[in-house]
Amino acid sequence: MKGRNRIQWYNVALLAFCLTACQVKRPKDVLPDAKMENVLYDYHIAKAMGEEVPYNESYKRQLYIESVFKKQGITQAIFDSSMVWYARNPETFTKIYEKVNLRLKAERDGINHLIAMRDNKPKESLPGDSIDVWAWQHIYQLTGMPLNNKITFTLPSDSNFHDRDTLRWSVRFRFHNGAPDSAYAPTMAMQILYENDSIISSMQKVKKTGIETISLSGDSIGKIKEVRGFIYYPLQKVSKSLLTDRISLMRYHATDTLLNVKKDSIAEPQIKKDTVAATPAEVKKPDDEKTLRQEVRPRPRLRQSAN
Incomplete structure (x- = not known):
């Protein structure tokens, strides 16, 4: 009986050792989770800014990315190797991106405002139907x-x-x-x-x-x-x-x-989903307000005669 217990404990210890040995170790050149979160946060902001530049100034896109690496004190090679490692460990990568997305959403309004100011976009859309x-x-x-x-x-x-x-x-x-x-x-x-x-x-x-x-x-x-x-x-x-x-x-x-x-007096028309509001040519307008009042005048009620 004691021999069997020893064998079982030996199997458990061996299994634990195998699991520990089989775990993927993080190389030294892979960025830690917190550092990777900060890098990805700045990276996405820089990439969004780069997408807004005109075609004749496309060289600025790479400058924005390089400014992120300089700010974070890393190189393109370290970023690339870290991305490869995290891509092979999706659970860790997903948790990091959840935090990045929350930060981006919290700063979305401010970022959009800064991008609009930098690109000198018009504050108002064009008038018209x-x-x-x-x-x-x-x-x-x-x-x-x-x-x-x-x-x-x-x-x-x-x-x-x-x-x-x-x-x-x-x-x-x-x-x-x-x-x-x-x-x-x-x-x-x-x-x-x-x-x-x-x-x-x-x-x-x-x-x-x-x-x-x-x-x-x-x-x-x-x-x-x-x-x-x-x-x-x-x-x-x-x-x-x-x-x-x-x-x-x-x-x-x-x-x-x-x-x-x-x-x-009259129900409003309902615009069905995935349809476009009627164009001016499709809407029949009355000639004047008098005609409009005639069109929506309620029908007179019939009075019942007393018996």
């Missing part, structure tokens, strides 16, 4: 890797946004080596945040090459605060790059005259 308000690149290529798997935007409203505007985001998707399986298909999402904190949103999977569109509008929610959206391309089993182009974000003003009519 049908305007493309997309202010970023019109073509992106995603690979699904952690540093190149997402497109995000945040567009604050301005004085040219109206209460009942429709926002329509269109993107053409082109897959290399065929479209991915549904589980690995990219996700496209957009939401509108209103000043009263109401939110309307829509999300869809992109399963084939072609133009995909998300259309959102709020009939009576109030003033728009900002419009947000993203495209997320998950890591693929087999390398399949994704090209997105012909990107537009159209803003359509509501063109009907129903706001001048009491809601009790």
